[in-house]
Amino acid sequence: MMRSLLSDCGSSATYGSEEHMVMKKGSWTEEEDSVLINYVNVYGEGHWNSIASIAGLKRTGKSCRLRWLNYLRPNVRRGNITLHEQLLILYLYFRWGNRWSKIAEELPGRTDNEIKNYWRTRVLKQAKQLKCDVNSKQFRDTMRLVWIPRLMEQIQASSSHGHSQTTMFSNTQTHTEPCVTIPTMFSVPTSDNISYNLMGGGCSFSSSLDSLEKGSISTPCILQQKNYSKVEEVEPSTDFGGADLWTDENICFLQQLLADD
């Protein structure tokens, strides 16, 4: 496919040929974005080196791929990460570790790069502030057993008072601004063999801590159904959708929890 694309376009470019061309680095210009979008629309995703070559972009295939996936691709969601997403990232990190692309699969529209940046700039920073290793059992248990359920209760309480969880999409191509609604139903194990189901909406989930550690648990409903990715035409909300888990109050609460341990 790769080679057929090249031959179709009469290009002799190969990966190695980049060495002989001065490749541009740094920020992308609007013109480059436009060229890349046009060529991806014609040839589809993939074959990035070929696209870079035939489009006349002095960029590596890697650079084109990254620019497309993290910025130009339709439905890329940008901006504040919602509380739900923050919780999901926490939960999924404890399940998958630093497999960012895997985590990103569960957050439609979010890129692995964005999630990775969030984790490193927010979560790691706060763990540092708590004088706690983010991978320590103490931190993980505190998060999993107390912190995540507590936050979900707060979200549920807020939701039941008329709040909604919405997140703005930003699409640099079309400038349309649809919203995605994320259901509040989300269950996680809170203690050995005890299921914790916030919404009680027909999806429960139970597991032992051991099985969670080993990653052998069944996927919680929010992950299985994936209906939260459904785009709905709802009014943008100014609620806590863009709020941060790591408020001073929450950090203080966590410090007490970790101190108690």
Next chain:
DNA sequence: AAGGAGGTCAACCGCTGGATG
């Protein structure tokens, strides 16, 4: 107003594994 510190995030780097010839 200036500049230093810290935070954010787009982009790059190096590596790995799968595909292909």
Next chain:
DNA sequence: CCATCCAGCGGTTGACCTCCT
């Protein structure tokens, strides 16, 4: 089976921005 190419991944960097002094 081997060599090469390339996509994809996680870690890292650096430009830019904001806030504070």
